[in-house]
Amino acid sequence: MSQFVCSSVPNAVDRETELALVGRLREGDATAFDAIYEAFNVRLLTFLVRLSRRRDVAEDLLDETWLRLVKHAPRLAEDTRIGAWLFTVARNLHVSYVRSRMFEDSASAGLMALWPFSPASGGSSPFEAAAASELHRRIEHALATLPRMSREVLLLVAVGGLDHGAAAAVSGISPEAFRQRLSRARAQLARALDQDCRSGAVRLSEVTP
């Protein structure tokens, strides 16, 4: 089964709707839960898959994240920012997992080459689809080679759609420290992409006369 799909992620809910949903969730309303689930499940799964680099681990952490939400539902504050709350729990569960399993960033980087990636769809031509797929593969690979904390900040902003303040709170650091970490992570990603590009060029020169 492919890891990723080429469909759009449902939009996060606006603040007014979010407050209403939190209010209903506190009373145990299953339809409110379903609405929150629809809005955040794919984002959370994408965040956890790219952060952990393992589908099975991501699914387990996702189960636990949603269970924590419903168990904690009656005690949620009325003004809870549900997206930030969910990403904080997911992120903390991943940190606990890494600590408990002593999962080293470098240990599984090589596994990325074995990952299946779905072909891009919706492109206007097969060539564009292939190019987009190749670009996605390169970014995925570059992202996987980054240290966990760098991946985390990049994913919180790009996949989670959180603003810098909320993402900093999720990571448990100050907004200024977050901005610095994000800037460093972007530079690392750019370097990794550049290296991937150069090694691709070397491979190409090896097979072309």
Next chain:
Amino acid sequence: MTDSLSELLADLPPAAPDDARSDRRRSRCHAVLARHRSRHVDRRAVRRLWEPLVAGLGGLYVVAVILEALQLSGFR
């Protein structure tokens, strides 16, 4: 460069959820919520009974105190 990198990251395809597992997850969460809801309803029912009971007992106590006071002061 940083903006284009962010756009590239945001454009990456999202992970494909496993529908069967997603349904199981949702069912478990609904079950937990149903337990919360029933507890919430129970608590409301108890509060609905408890409050008039306390008010009634309080009223009886006040009446008893007044009667006792009247008796002591010789009005009865």
